[in-house]
Amino acid sequence: MHTFILKRLGQSLIVLVLVSVIIFLSVRILPGDPIYLIVQESNVAGASPEQLAQLRHEHGLDRHLIVQYFDWIGGVLRGDLGVSIFGKQPVADEVLRRLPITLELGLWSVLVSAAIGIPMGVISATRRGSWIDNAVILLSNIGITIPVFWFGLLLMLFFSLYLGWLPAMGWTPITDNVGLHLQQLVMPVICLSIFPIAAIARQTRSSLMEVIHQDYVRTAWAKGLDERAVIFRHALKNGLIPVITTIGLSARVIVGGSTVIETVFGIPGMGRLAVTAVSNKDFAVVQGVIVIIAATVILVNLLIDLAYGWVDPRIRYS
Amino acid sequence: MSKSVLTGAMEAPPRVTEWQRFRRVFFGRKIVVFGTAIIGLLVFAAIFAPWLAPYDPVKISLTERLQGPSWAHWLGTDNYGRDTLSRLIYGARTSLFVGLTSVGLASVVGMVLGGMAAYYGGWFGATVMRVMDALMALPVVVLALVVAALLGGGLWNVIFALSVSQVPEYARLMAGQVRSVKENDYITAVRSLGAKDSRIMFGHLFPNSFAPLIVQFTLQVGSTILGEAILSFLGIGITPPTAAWGAMISNARDYLLQQPIMSIVPGLAIMLTVFAFNMVGDGLRDALDPRLRGRL
Numbered sequence: 001m002h003t004f005i006l007k008r009l010g011q012s013l014i015v016l017v018l019v020s021v022i023i024f025l026s027v028r029i030l031p032g033d034p035i036y037l038i039v040q041e042s043n044v045a046g047a048s049p050e051q052l053a054q055l056r057h058e059h060g061l062d063r064h065l066i067v068q069y070f071d072w073i074g075g076v077l078r079g080d081l082g083v084s085i086f087g088k089q090p091v092a093d094e095v096l097r098r099l100p101i102t103l104e105l106g107l108w109s110v111l112v113s114a115a116i117g118i119p120m121g122v123i124s125a126t127r128r129g130s131w132i133d134n135a136v137i138l139l140s141n142i143g144i145t146i147p148v149f150w151f152g153l154l155l156m157l158f159f160s161l162y163l164g165w166l167p168a169m170g171w172t173p174i175t176d177n178v179g180l181h182l183q184q185l186v187m188p189v190i191c192l193s194i195f196p197i198a199a200i201a202r203q204t205r206s207s208l209m210e211v212i213h214q215d216y217v218r219t220a221w222a223k224g225l226d227e228r229a230v231i232f233r234h235a236l237k238n239g240l241i242p243v244i245t246t247i248g249l250s251a252r253v254i255v256g257g258s259t260v261i262e263t264v265f266g267i268p269g270m271g272r273l274a275v276t277a278v279s280n281k282d283f284a285v286v287q288g289v290i291v292i293i294a295a296t297v298i299l300v301n302l303l304i305d306l307a308y309g310w311v312d313p314r315i316r317y318s
Numbered sequence: 319m320s321k322s323v324l325t326g327a328m329e330a331p332p333r334v335t336e337w338q339r340f341r342r343v344f345f346g347r348k349i350v351v352f353g354t355a356i357i358g359l360l361v362f363a364a365i366f367a368p369w370l371a372p373y374d375p376v377k378i379s380l381t382e383r384l385q386g387p388s389w390a391h392w393l394g395t396d397n398y399g400r401d402t403l404s405r406l407i408y409g410a411r412t413s414l415f416v417g418l419t420s421v422g423l424a425s426v427v428g429m430v431l432g433g434m435a436a437y438y439g440g441w442f443g444a445t446v447m448r449v450m451d452a453l454m455a456l457p458v459v460v461l462a463l464v465v466a467a468l469l470g471g472g473l474w475n476v477i478f479a480l481s482v483s484q485v486p487e488y489a490r491l492m493a494g495q496v497r498s499v500k501e502n503d504y505i506t507a508v509r510s511l512g513a514k515d516s517r518i519m520f521g522h523l524f525p526n527s528f529a530p531l532i533v534q535f536t537l538q539v540g541s542t543i544l545g546e547a548i549l550s551f552l553g554i555g556i557t558p559p560t561a562a563w564g565a566m567i568s569n570a571r572d573y574l575l576q577q578p579i580m581s582i583v584p585g586l587a588i589m590l591t592v593f594a595f596n597m598v599g600d601g602l603r604d605a606l607d608p609r610l611r612g613r614l
Binding site for chain 1: 448449451452453455456457458459463466467468540544547548551552553564571574575578581582584585588589592593596
């Protein structure tokens with residue numbers, strides 16, 4: 001198990017370094033010079049080449065790319081993500097304020113999608129061909145095709161504007177008002193969970209159906225165990241292993257989905273920050289936010305891989 | 319069958335060609351037929367949009383702002399008085415074009431990269447695949463967002479952004495395929511005949527690695543259309559006034575209570591389209607996957 005952990009840890013680190021290089025280079029190489037944006041922003045009409053060079057120097061953009069990279073990544077490792085080009089605020093402060101919000105949304109969504117998706121898959125696999133199985137298949141097909149931002153608007157229309165049950169938008173810290181905090185969580189969490197619920201239900205159904213036909217499950221039936229014992233104590237144990245991977249993949253989808261959902265519901269999280277930074281072309285913020293998002297996703301994947309290795313010995317010895 | 323048993327005569331089993339078998343499996347499920355019909359309808363709408371649309375999709379008419387459905391405007395009008403049905407029809411053009419082109423680009427680049435990485439292996443293959451892993455660490459939306467931000471909005475930049483974010487998936491799939499196909503005896507045979515690398519790759523390896531990629535291609539068109547809608551919704555996709563479903567929803571947001579149909583219709587269109595591509599993808603998988611053959 002130790003070598004397995006070390007190997008996976010090493011791989012994750014390599015991926016993380018590569019991601020940082022790719023982000024850094026793409027911001028530098030793709031068209032769209034940040035200096036011109038700063039000039040545009042500060043309304044320095046017709047800035048002279050000397051002024052441009054001065055600005056470039058101030059922002060350290062005149063140094064060699066490799067120097068710039070190590071300067072930046074060194075800062076990131078010390079918790080310094082640079083300074084927003086427009087707001088002049090440290091990016092790290094902004095990230096620290098917003099990351100917990102997105103993490104809370106994500107955590108709720110993972111819990112909700114596992115709590116709904118797994119039972120859906122189990123029921124559907126054990127009642128194969130019944131109306132309930134068909135309903136689960138149909139629902140999960142809808143779940144992976146529905147545009148979630150649109151679904152969010154529909155929820156808002158019915159539950160906030162027509163029925164008035166839930167606040168339409170916004171975010172209140174849990175320390176300010178617990179009730180309102182939870183109410184404001186409902187619709188965003190539903191939206192973020194739709195795709196994962198569908199994916200988890202599909203995966204649970206298919207892997208459980210594969211397991212159900214194996215000899216050890218037949219043995220369990222032959223021993224005269226009732227259905228509950230066969231499914232929950234024997235079949236599910238192995239049947240749920242591939243579902244762990246699906247949950248891990250869902251984490252990536254949830255983080256991606258947070259960009260639109262936080263925009264729809266006006267939630268000041270990382271996703272919203274990424275969108276605003278991108279539309280303002282605030283490259284310092286973009287770089288910082290993307291690195292944090294990537295690190296989060298890589299960490300989740302690492303944990304999932306380790307969990308997988310822990311429950312399935314075949315993985316860690318291969 | 320029962321008849322031949324009674325008469326005792328042995329009949330040869332009917333010959334089934336590949337195409338017949340494909341058709342029988344593919345069109346065997348009603349939902350796949352439904353999906354195919356929807357895609358056919360969309361393609362028709364996209365090609366003949368100028369003749370089908372009752373109005374000019376970008377013509378502003380301030381006297382007809384925010385109308386509900388009527389005989390003149392079947393699906394109502396938006397906040398600029400533009401006809402929603404016409405924009406919906408032209409939107410099909412945008413969605414299909416973006417979906418097909420970016421998946422096409424991504425699959426070609428991804429397949430060549432992944433195929434070469436698996437074929438040559440070594441440090442080259444390892445580097446390519448690690449870069450692909452790194453790109454996979456970012457959510458597709460986030461990756462597309464960054465590229466779209468750096469390049470700006472607009473049709474081709476959106477296509478580029480969506481392609482870049484999908485390349486890794488194709489590269490991985492192709493690498494896996496090539497690695498397994500490479501071990502077959504017929505490849506060794508071609509090589510021993512003195513064939514060049516390029517000939518082995520393009521003449522033998524790639525064609526034989528194709529089936530799973532076609533399935534992936536179809537499924538991916540749906541999710542790319544969804545991706546385009548997200549980018550356009552966030553305001554960094556297709557630039558107005560071009561009709562795009564995501565941008566239509568984003569635009570309709572401010573009039574959610576006043577004119578809900580404006581938001582509902584483009585969303586339904588996206589959903590139906592993505593659903594159709596997914597169903598056809600599933601149908602193709604059933605029809606092309608040799609492991610599932612013999613089921614019918």
